[in-house]
Amino acid sequence: MAEINPQLVKTLREKTNVGMMDCKRALTEAGGDLEKAETILRKKGIAKAEGKATRAAKEGVVAAYIHMQGKVGVLVEVNCETDFVAKNEAFREFVKDITLHIAASSPQVVSRDEVPAAQIEKERDIARAQVLNKPANVVEKIVEGKVDKYLSSICLLDQAFIKDPDKTVGDLVKTKIAELGENIVVRRFTRYMVGEQVGSEAAAPMEEAAMAAAI
Numbered sequence: 001m002a003e004i005n006p007q008l009v010k011t012l013r014e015k016t017n018v019g020m021m022d023c024k025r026a027l028t029e030a031g032g033d034l035e036k037a038e039t040i041l042r043k044k045g046i047a048k049a050e051g052k053a054t055r056a057a058k059e060g061v062v063a064a065y066i067h068m069q070g071k072v073g074v075l076v077e078v079n080c081e082t083d084f085v086a087k088n089e090a091f092r093e094f095v096k097d098i099t100l101h102i103a104a105s106s107p108q109v110v111s112r113d114e115v116p117a118a119q120i121e122k123e124r125d126i127a128r129a130q131v132l133n134k135p136a137n138v139v140e141k142i143v144e145g146k147v148d149k150y151l152s153s154i155c156l157l158d159q160a161f162i163k164d165p166d167k168t169v170g171d172l173v174k175t176k177i178a179e180l181g182e183n184i185v186v187r188r189f190t191r192y193m194v195g196e197q198v199g200s201e202a203a204a205p206m207e208e209a210a211m212a213a214a215i
Helices: 006-016 020-029 034-052 089-105 117-130 136-154 169-180 199-214
Strands: 059-067 072-080 164-168 185-193
Touching: 006 020, 006 034, 020 034, 034 169, 059 089, 072 089, 089 169, 089 185, 117 136, 164 169
Parallel strands: none
Antiparallel strands: 059 072, 072 185
């Protein structure tokens, strides 16, 4: 059995924000391999998070962030289960990271559930038009891949987190649920940018962006 020295445990804790004993157990299970131990902790964290996903989250905060000297502004509501966690510094830092990500990555919705079925079907039609010359037996697979790529580009929880592109924002939420022991929900957000088009004026540019994302 590989010797698990305190420095290795400390390094894993700094990378994952998980307790020292959990880090030590993960390193022991991974035979001292730091990368494998991190994967073990992430999997366990996701399992814990999924177990809490149905619990009511009615506390939380509404946070604001102004970026680029007032050119971009974000409002976001993130919910948790108790006021105690809502006031927790780690929770507040997490919410701040969410506002930073929204400012930088400009998602359109929180999750795929919020994307209208008609919009998804439109993306399928666009994708099919792009693969007309492909063999029939692979067309649908390519189409679904393009639609998935499009949804990943517009849905906050599916986007690669700006501070750690190896994980999605959804992964970040699950990690924070495991760390804080409460269900956490990004409920809604609004992003403003100076000079952006609104309402029907924005429809054409959004459609162009959707087509580009599907390519």
